[in-house]
Amino acid sequence: MPSLLSRIVLVLACALLPPGAHAQAFRAYIASYGVDTNPCTVAAPCRLLPAALAAVHDGGEIWMLDSANFNSGTVNVTKNVKILAIPGQIGSVAPVAANPAMVIAPGLTVSLRNMTVMTNANNPGTDGIRMTTGSLSVEDSVFEVNVPGQFYSGILVTGTGVLSVHGSVFRNGAYGVFLQGGAQADIWASRFFNFQQAGVYVFGSVAGTTSSANVRDSSFSGGAVGAMAEGQVSGSIARLAVTGCSFSNAQYGVASQTSVSGAVTTVTVASSTITYMSQSGVFNLGAGTSTLESQGNNTVRGNVFGPNNGSVTTISGF
Amino acid sequence: MKRFAGAASLFAAASLMLPLAAHALSFRTYLASYGNDGNPCTVAAPCRLIPAALAQVLDGGEIWMLDSANFNGGTVVINKSVSILAIPGQIGSIAAVGSVPAIVVSPGMTVLLRNVSIATNANNPGTDGIQMTTGSLVVEDSAFGIGGAARAIDLTGLGSLAVTNVSFHDGTQGIHVAGGGTATIANSTFLNLTDVAVYADGSVASTTTEVSVSNCRFGSVNIGALASSAGGALRLFVTGSSFSGGMYGIGSQVTAGSPVVVTTVGTSSIFNMSIAGMFQAGTAVLETQNNNLVRGNALNSSGTLALSGSL
Numbered sequence: 001m002p003s004l005l006s007r008i009v010l011v012l013a014c015a016l017l018p019p020g021a022h023a024q025a026f027r028a029y030i031a032s033y034g035v036d037t038n039p040c041t042v043a044a045p046c047r048l049l050p051a052a053l054a055a056v057h058d059g060g061e062i063w064m065l066d067s068a069n070f071n072s073g074t075v076n077v078t079k080n081v082k083i084l085a086i087p088g089q090i091g092s093v094a095p096v097a098a099n100p101a102m103v104i105a106p107g108l109t110v111s112l113r114n115m116t117v118m119t120n121a122n123n124p125g126t127d128g129i130r131m132t133t134g135s136l137s138v139e140d141s142v143f144e145v146n147v148p149g150q151f152y153s154g155i156l157v158t159g160t161g162v163l164s165v166h167g168s169v170f171r172n173g174a175y176g177v178f179l180q181g182g183a184q185a186d187i188w189a190s191r192f193f194n195f196q197q198a199g200v201y202v203f204g205s206v207a208g209t210t211s212s213a214n215v216r217d218s219s220f221s222g223g224a225v226g227a228m229a230e231g232q233v234s235g236s237i238a239r240l241a242v243t244g245c246s247f248s249n250a251q252y253g254v255a256s257q258t259s260v261s262g263a264v265t266t267v268t269v270a271s272s273t274i275t276y277m278s279q280s281g282v283f284n285l286g287a288g289t290s291t292l293e294s295q296g297n298n299t300v301r302g303n304v305f306g307p308n309n310g311s312v313t314t315i316s317g318f
Numbered sequence: 319m320k321r322f323a324g325a326a327s328l329f330a331a332a333s334l335m336l337p338l339a340a341h342a343l344s345f346r347t348y349l350a351s352y353g354n355d356g357n358p359c360t361v362a363a364p365c366r367l368i369p370a371a372l373a374q375v376l377d378g379g380e381i382w383m384l385d386s387a388n389f390n391g392g393t394v395v396i397n398k399s400v401s402i403l404a405i406p407g408q409i410g411s412i413a414a415v416g417s418v419p420a421i422v423v424s425p426g427m428t429v430l431l432r433n434v435s436i437a438t439n440a441n442n443p444g445t446d447g448i449q450m451t452t453g454s455l456v457v458e459d460s461a462f463g464i465g466g467a468a469r470a471i472d473l474t475g476l477g478s479l480a481v482t483n484v485s486f487h488d489g490t491q492g493i494h495v496a497g498g499g500t501a502t503i504a505n506s507t508f509l510n511l512t513d514v515a516v517y518a519d520g521s522v523a524s525t526t527t528e529v530s531v532s533n534c535r536f537g538s539v540n541i542g543a544l545a546s547s548a549g550g551a552l553r554l555f556v557t558g559s560s561f562s563g564g565m566y567g568i569g570s571q572v573t574a575g576s577p578v579v580v581t582t583v584g585t586s587s588i589f590n591m592s593i594a595g596m597f598q599a600g601t602a603v604l605e606t607q608n609n610n611l612v613r614g615n616a617l618n619s620s621g622t623l624a625l626s627g628s629l
Contacts, residue, residue, distance in 0.1 A: 026413065026439045027388065042351050042387045059440035059465060063386060063409075082463060082487070086386045087433065088407030109510060111463075111487055135538060137487060137509050162563055164509050164537045184590060186537040186562040188507075212614060214562035214589040216535070239614045243560070243587040270587070270611040295611060318595075318612040318619075 028056040030091075032068035049075045049083070049093065056081060064091035064114075074099045077110055085114035092116045095125025095145060095152075104131040106159070115141040117154065127152045132159030132181075139166045146172035151197065157183035160209075165190050175201050182209035187218055194222035198255075202229040204236030204263050212239040219246040220253070226274075228255040231263025231289070240267045247274040247281075252309075253300075258286030268315070270295035277303040284310030346380045347371040349410070351387035368394045368402065368412065375400060383410035383433075392416060393444075397424040404433035411435045414444025414464060423450035425475070430456040436470070437463035438489075444468075451475030451497075458482050464489040473499040476525075481506055491517055492539075498525035498550070504532045511539040518554045520547025520577055528553045535560040542567045542588075545581045545602065548574035554581040561588040561595075567615070572600030579603065582626050583610055591615040598622050 025040065030052045034045035040055040042065070049070045052062045056079065064070060064085035069092040077083075085091035093115060095101040101117050104110050110131075115138075117128040124147045129136070136155070143154030153175040157163050160182035170176030171193045179185050180203040192199030199220045202213050213227070220226030226247040229238035240256070247253030253274035256267035265286065274281040281300040284292035293313045300307040347359035348371070355370040357363035361384070365371050368389050371381045375398065383389060383404040388411040396402075404410035412434055414420040420436050423429050429450075434457075436447040447462050447470040448455070454477065462470035462484065469491040473479050479493070479501040486492040488510045495501045496519035508515035515536050518529040527550060529543075536542035542561040545554040546569065554570065561567035567588035570581035579600075584607035588595035595612040598604035598621030605626035612618045 024441070026441050027411070057440040059438075061435075061437065061463075065386065082437075086407070086409050087404075109488060135510055137537075139485065139507075162538050164507075166507055166535065184538075184563045186535065186560065188535045188560060212562075212590050214560060214587065216560045216587055239590065241562075241587060241589045241611060241613055243611050266614065268611060268613045271585075293613070297609075315613075317608045318606055318610040 024057040025055055025060065026057055027061045027063060028052040029063050029065055030070055031065040048072060053077065053079060053081065064089060068092065069094055071101065073097065075102045077102060077104045077108060080109045082111040083115070084112070087114070090114050090116050092118065094118060094120045095128060096120040097123050097125060099125050100127040100130050101125060102129045104129065104134060104136060106133045108134040110134070111137040111139070112141060113139040117141065118144040119146055126150070127156045128154045130156045130158070131161045132157070133161045135162045137164040138168055141168045142171070143168065143176065144171045144173070150174065153178035157185070159183065170199060177201070177213070179203065179211045179213055181206045181211065183211045185213040187213060187215045190218045192218065192220045192226065196224055198225040198228040199223070200227040200240070202238040202240050204229070204231030204238035204265060205233050207233050207235030210237040210239065214241045215243070215245060217244045221248045221250060223250050225252045225255050226250055228257070229265040229267050231258040231265045231286070232260060234260050234262030236263050238265045242267070242269045243271055245272045247272070247277070249276045251277060251279045252281070252283050253277055254282045254292070256284045256286070256290045256292040258290040261289065263289060265290045266293070267291070268293040268295070269298055271297050273299040275299070275302045279303070280305040280309040281307040282312065283308065284312065343376040344374055344379065345376055346382060347375040348382050348384055349389050350384040367391060372396065372398060372400065383408060387411065388413055390420065393418045394421045395424065396421060396427055396429055399428040401430040401432070402434065403431065406433070409433050409435050411437065413437055413439040414447060414468070415439040415442050416444060418444055419446040419449050420444060421448045423448065423453060423455055425452045427453040429454070430458070431460060432458045434460045435463070436460065438465045446470070446472050448472070450477050452477045454478045456480045457484055460484045462486045466490065469494045473501065475499060485509070486511065486515065491515070493517065494519060495527055495529050496520070497522040497527065499527055501529045503530065503534060506534045508534065508536045508539055508542070510537070514541045514544045515539040516543040518545040518552045520545070520550035520552045520579065523549035525550040526553070527551070530555045531557070531559055533558045536562070536564065536567070538563045540565045541569055544569040545579050546571050546573060547577045547579050548572070549577055551578040552580070556582070556586055557584045559586045561586070562590050564591055565593045566597055567591050567595045569597045570602040570604040571598065572602045576601045581605065583607065584626070585609050587611040589614050593617065594620040596620070596623065
């Protein structure tokens with residue numbers, strides 16, 4: 001039986017524990033009616049993502065219980081975590097005050113679902129999400145990162161990170177998804193509208209790295225280029241595979257380009273439709289190390305300057 | 319009159335002494351974060367955890383989760399045919415916790431799960447997501463996050479499994495089918511799995527296991543879809559699916575003996591695999607329909623491929 005003194009000491013010790021020393025939850029909850037001093041439970045949710053991130057266990061989940069904005073500055077994700085708004089709701093994370101909305105620390109595995117990442121027009125931020133290494137999955141989300149005259153991206157991967165995008169919408173701005181430095185992306189059933197540069201851009205900018213994107217069953221319209229691989233540094237490789245996609249009403253649908261010798265780009269297009277481009281359906285420019293392959297089963301029609309600008313290599317199915 | 323009053327008192331006393339199981343069971347029972355397991359599991363007085371709702375629902379009935387929360391404290395043993403779903407706009411969590419699976423479906427049951435999240439409790443991890451042998455399981459519009467050396471869904475018997483619009487994130491294996499089971503998997507996503515995402519396993523002799531995969535995507539998994547046997551017959555169909563960023567996209571192999579193993583691949587894309595897009599080994603057959611995009615892999619194929627005609 002503990003003495004009264006020892007019980008008082010125990011109570012005081014518990015009261016003085018810093019928040020980080022509390023047992024962390026498998027799942028933390030946030031809501032528009034939450035308070036950050038709450039324990040982030042379903043009955044007493046927190047208000048903003050940083051509080052929930054502090055409360056959740058590594059590998060856990062954060063659920064947004066209703067629709068609201070859940071950040072006031074950059075959200076630094078420093079744990080493996082899944083962040084989602086429950087079905088029927090959408091959780092906002094805004095790029096604000098010349099900063100990105102979210103930065104994922106290297107090496108983490110992060111999932112986002114039912115989110116909107118949109119620039120705060122009153123006080124614009126920069127990119128939507130930045131990551132270098134690790135893994136990011138984005139599902140059923142919306143990105144609109146548009147600051148006139150700036151070259152920001154909805155999602156920017158600048159390292160060997162792996163990105164997966166499904167069922168998401170990217171609208172307006174410079175780039176939807178920007179990959180470089182060995183990044184890999186798998187993009188499925190998503191839509192890209194009206195990008196000043198490219199909806200999906202695979203950039204060979206680091207020697208000795210291969211950056212790549214596999215794009216399937218997605219649509220692209222408006223803006224400059226739908227999907228593009230470009231090599232600007234010798235020794236870099238940029239690969240892009242496009243299957244079952246639709247491109248319309250932009251300048252170019254799909255592009256492969258190298259601007260220096262020794263940079264390699266390879267773009268493969270299959271089962272896709274490219275129509276009503278103000279320039280050409282596809283373009284391939286470079287010093288012999290840029291390759292644009294077609295599987296011979298694409299529909300490329302109604303483009304002002306014809307189906308292609310530059311050579312196209314026909315390949316067989318597999 | 320006095321005699322009647324005595325009989326009524328006796329009836330009331332007998333009613334009070336009835337065990338819970340003798341209460342009339344409901345066609346539908348309800349769960350909510352604000353529920354209580356002492357409640358009758360009605361919409362007005364919902365229960366808190368799935369075992370209480372299972373105890374009070376009729377065989378063939380439904381359990382509705384009225385809001386978003388976790389609804390189990392250990393393994394949920396489903397010993398009735400039942401549909402368990404979170405209502406639209408909500409998601410119901412069933413966690414794998416304490417070194418046991420989240421759900422065990424008893425043999426012969428017909429079960430549906432919809433709008434559920436089945437994830438490992440990171441504080442106190444469990445094992446598999448769902449285990450079943452025979453009967454029927456349908457999973458729709460749900461998410462699995464089963465970490466560690468476990469399987470999200472493990473079917474080891476003559477049962478049938480249908481999976482539609484489900485995501486499987488992180489862990490070891492996604493769906494494992496063995497012992498004569500059949501699985502139909504559509505419009506689903508498999509990400510970050512360190513072993514096999516869809517595994518048709520012919521380890522049980524004298525059985526035929528059949529798995530069909532359509533319109534699915536596989537990202538960063540060691541092997542996307544695999545038919546591998548040392549005894550039982552296997553049939554694996556893959557159509558309209560995308561594989562990228564793993565070690566192998568699709569494999570068909572016989573590791574011992576000469577069981578019939580046939581894998582057919584059509585209208586799929588396999589990109590950026592670090593070892594091979596497709597592989598075939600032993601007496602297994604790997605057919606392609608000549609309409610797949612297989613590019614940018616260390617090897618686009620390994621072993622012998624056969625051409626399969628389209629109808």
